[in-house]
Amino acid sequence: MTKTKKMMWIILIVIVVLYFSSRLIIKEVNLDWQEKYQEALEKNMISSEFLKETNVFDYSNIDRNIITSIEKKATSDIKAIELAAEYVVNNIQYDDDLDTGICVSSSASSTLIDRTGNCASMSMTLTGLLRAMGIAAYSAEGCLTTPYTCSALYSIIPGRKPPIPKNRDLMKRGGFLHQWVEVYVTKVDGTMDILIVDPTSAEILDKSCQDYRFNQISDNAQDICITNDLPFANLCLSESLEKRR
Numbered sequence: 611m612t613k614t615k616k617m618m619w620i621i622l623i624v625i626v627v628l629y630f631s632s633r634l635i636i637k638e639v640n641l642d643w644q645e646k647y648q649e650a651l652e653k654n655m656i657s658s659e660f661l662k663e664t665n666v667f668d669y670s671n672i673d674r675n676i677i678t679s680i681e682k683k684a685t686s687d688i689k690a691i692e693l694a695a696e697y698v699v700n701n702i703q704y705d706d707d708l709d710t711g712i713c714v715s716s717s718a719s720s721t722l723i724d725r726t727g728n729c730a731s732m733s734m735t736l737t738g739l740l741r742a743m744g745i746a747a748y749s750a751e752g753c754l755t756t757p758y759t760c761s762a763l764y765s766i767i768p769g770r771k772p773p774i775p776k777n778r779d780l781m782k783r784g785g786f787l788h789q790w791v792e793v794y795v796t797k798v799d800g801t802m803d804i805l806i807v808d809p810t811s812a813e814i815l816d817k818s819c820q821d822y823r824f825n826q827i828s829d830n831a832q833d834i835c836i837t838n839d840l841p842f843a844n845l846c847l848s849e850s851l852e853k854r855r
Contacts, residue, residue, distance in 0.1 A: 630670070644744055647687045650796045651746060660746035660794070666734050666831050669742035671719035677742045687745060688764075688795050691807060691814065694739040696766045699812040704736060706773055713835035729772075730789040737791050747793040749834050750806075753823040754788035755853045760819035763805065766812040773810060775811035786850040787837055788791045790822060793820035816826050 651661075663669055669677070680697065684690035701720060708728040716724075716731040718738025727735070733749040740747040756774055772788070804813040807833050815822065822834045825842050828834040837843050 613796065622733070625633050626740075630846045643684060643686045643690070644681070647796060648744060650802055650806060651794070653800060654794075656746050656794055656802060658754070660748050661741050661744065663741065664763055665830065666717050666749075667738040667741055668717045668719050670739040671717070672722060672738060672742060676722075677739065680739070680795060684743075686796075688814075690743055690745060691793055691795065691805075692764055692766055692812075693810040694736060694743070695807050695809065695814065697739065697740060698732055698736045699767065699770070701725060702732050702809075704728065704732070704773060704810050710835055715832045716835075723800045729808075729810050732786065732791045733791050734831070734834060735811040736807065739793070740793060745793060747791055747807075749828050750790050750792045750840075751825045751828045751837060752788055752790065753786055753825065753834070753842070755821055755823070755846075755850045756792075757788065757853070758821050762813040762815050764814040766814075770811045772808050772813070777844065786846045788822070789828070789834055792817070792824075806843055 640752045663849055676697065680690055680693045681691055695818050705726050707729050708726070709733065713728060713730050716727065716734060718735045720784060721727045721731040730749075737747045737749050750764045753770060758771060791809060793807055794802045795805055804817045806817060807813075808815070808822075823846070825837075825839060832838075
């Protein structure tokens with residue numbers, strides 16, 4: 611073998627080694643945010659209930675390639691949340707007339723397969739995706755009032771807002787009653803904060819946003835799709851109509 615050929619082989623080997631080394635470094639950097647996030651969860655004593663897989667948040671049944679793709683692209687927990695919300699809003703068609711029976715029988719994975727859902731079933735999917743990445747999240751029941759007064763902290767799809775609530779079916783989602791996701795995020799000082807993530811618009815808002823009046827955490831399909839709190843439903847309706855005047 612000539613000296614020139616030997617040199618070419620050495621250069622080729624060096625290039626290959628550098629290529630795979632750089633991929634490993636990038637992977638370690640990308641996944642480092644998950645380790646830091648888990649440390650923050652433990653330090654702040656966040657309940658493991660918000661990480662648990664359930665029949666509704668069945669993330670083991672979600673295509674692992676979807677989750678891995680988001681994990682690799684993310685450089686922080688907030689970036690992972692943005693990417694997950696963007697994936698949900700881009701891959702699930704919003705339908706506020708979704709049959710209640712279909713909603714109650716839905717889960718995180720089935721909604722992705724059906725590619726259609728309302729705020730309730732879309733919140734199942736987003737919560738499932740986040741928990742699959744080790745991000746503490748839960749589906750929140752509440753009241754969404756318009757006109758909107760809060761500015762989004764992150765607007766993944768500029769100009770997109772949650773659908774305007776319709777004055778109908780007092781107990782069902784799709785009226786003023788709304789379902790969104792609340793998620794724990796890390797802060798610079800090591801503490802954690804809660805943000806609102808609306809799966810119908812992919813907007814991320816501060817927990818103090820008055821457009822979103824929180825009522826309770828929902829962890830089963832029945833409560834996610836249909837409220838069991840009639841007084842809150844009536845209050846939501848009256849406040850929403852008053853705000854619209």
